[in-house]
Amino acid sequence: MPALLTLLIVAIAAAGVAALVIAVVLLHRDGRLDARRVAVVGVLAAVTTVAAVVGVSALQPGPAPAAEPGVAPGSAITVVDAPVDIQLPTLALDD
Numbered sequence: 001m002p003a004l005l006t007l008l009i010v011a012i013a014a015a016g017v018a019a020l021v022i023a024v025v026l027l028h029r030d031g032r033l034d035a036r037r038v039a040v041v042g043v044l045a046a047v048t049t050v051a052a053v054v055g056v057s058a059l060q061p062g063p064a065p066a067a068e069p070g071v072a073p074g075s076a077i078t079v080v081d082a083p084v085d086i087q088l089p090t091l092a093l094d095d
Contacts, residue, residue: 002060005059006059009052009059020041
C-alpha cells in the first residue's frame with residue numbers, strides 16, 4: 001500500500017509542477033510575465049516539491065528494531081516439553 005500512495009503523491013506533484021509550467025508559458029505568450037509572477041511560480045514549485053518529498057519520506061519504512069542481546073538475528077528458540085506427533089493422516093494408495 002505505501003508504494004501505491006508514494007506513486008499517487010509523485011503523480012500529483014508532477015501534475016502540479018506541469019500546471020505551473022503551463023501557466024508560465026501562457027503568461028509569457030500573453031506578455032504578462034513579470035518578476036513577481038516568476039517568483040510566485042518558483043515558490044509554488046518549491047512548495048509542491050517539498051510537500052511531495054515530505055509525503056514520500058513519511059511513507060518510507062523506519063529502521064528495523066534492534067535484536068535482543070544473546071539472540072542471533074533470524075534465529076528461533078523452540079522449547080519442547082513433550083514430543084508432539086504432528087504427522088497428518090494420509091490417503092491410502094489403493095484408491
